[in-house]
Amino acid sequence: MSTIITSTLYSPHLKLDWNYDIYLPDQVNSQQKYPLLLMLHGLYGNHTNFLDTNRIDSKSILDNLMRNAKKKIIVAFIDGFNSFYINSLYGFKMETAIMQDLLPYLIQQYPISTKIGIGGISMGGYGASRLVLKYPQIFSAAFLISPAVWNIKHIPQFIHNSIHTFQDEQNSWSENFYNKIYPTTYLSPISNKVNFYIESSKTDDVVPIKDVIYFAQKVSSNHNHVQLTTDSFGAHEWNYWQKAIVPAYTWMIDQLEQKKGVIN
Numbered sequence: 001m002s003t004i005i006t007s008t009l010y011s012p013h014l015k016l017d018w019n020y021d022i023y024l025p026d027q028v029n030s031q032q033k034y035p036l037l038l039m040l041h042g043l044y045g046n047h048t049n050f051l052d053t054n055r056i057d058s059k060s061i062l063d064n065l066m067r068n069a070k071k072k073i074i075v076a077f078i079d080g081f082n083s084f085y086i087n088s089l090y091g092f093k094m095e096t097a098i099m100q101d102l103l104p105y106l107i108q109q110y111p112i113s114t115k116i117g118i119g120g121i122s123m124g125g126y127g128a129s130r131l132v133l134k135y136p137q138i139f140s141a142a143f144l145i146s147p148a149v150w151n152i153k154h155i156p157q158f159i160h161n162s163i164h165t166f167q168d169e170q171n172s173w174s175e176n177f178y179n180k181i182y183p184t185t186y187l188s189p190i191s192n193k194v195n196f197y198i199e200s201s202k203t204d205d206v207v208p209i210k211d212v213i214y215f216a217q218k219v220s221s222n223h224n225h226v227q228l229t230t231d232s233f234g235a236h237e238w239n240y241w242q243k244a245i246v247p248a249y250t251w252m253i254d255q256l257e258q259k260k261g262v263i264n
Contacts, residue, residue, distance in 0.1 A: 006021050039119055082163055115257075122147065128143070198215075
């Protein structure tokens with residue numbers, strides 16, 4: 001029977017006890033190493049979102065998929081707060097915490113191999129896209145659902161008003177900082193080995209589908225393999241994500257059986 005473990009680790013870079021959940025598949029052999037999927041939640045969320053049966057019942061979904069595929073992976077669900085999973089100039093150094101605190105800790109604590117994927121929804125999709133392109137030697141694949149990969153001109157006003165992750169010394173929201181660290185900044189001959197699964201809705205009224213398509217095309221132009229699905233149903237909310245997560249998990253389980261990264 002699979003297990004969900006809720007725990008914390010101390011993060012020197014965040015300077016706090018950091019909550020996470022980890023999914024261990026049925027009959028884990030401690031002498032064997034398993035691929036890891038790191039899951040990133042959306043804005044205003046937390047590490048429990050993907051395990052809430054009223055939102056996404058990841059445990060049941062993963063149990064069924066792994067039983068059918070006869071493959072096993074470990075999945076970690078972390079707290080990203082409202083960080084967009086970056087190193088904010090005046091806030092959390094979330095990117096560094098993930099790479100230097102979280103991943104080494106998980107690899108030490110659990111039977112994890114060097115095959116590591118990353119996935120996320122909305123803000124988490126932004127974070128997953130950026131981290132996989134910046135650290136292709138660590139992550140081999142990413143899935144993005146309704147990723148918040150806005151063109152700078154299409155960022156909603158509520159983000160400008162209430163989110164200070166991209167602030168600089170002069171502005172609570174810095175367009176220069178946003179553009180400087182935008183995920184496609186990290187496209188290169190090295191990052192083109194990572195594969196992408198991207199799914200979003202044409203009726204999403206938070207992240208325009210044209211921004212998602214442009215992002216996918218930009219990544220494809222770097223010779224990355226990109227599987228893009230644009231749906232004609234759903235919005236930027238959990239009912240849509242419940243449906244979209246199943247093919248995304250399916251794709252990732254298959255990817256992690258084929259790809260390999262290297263932890264230095």
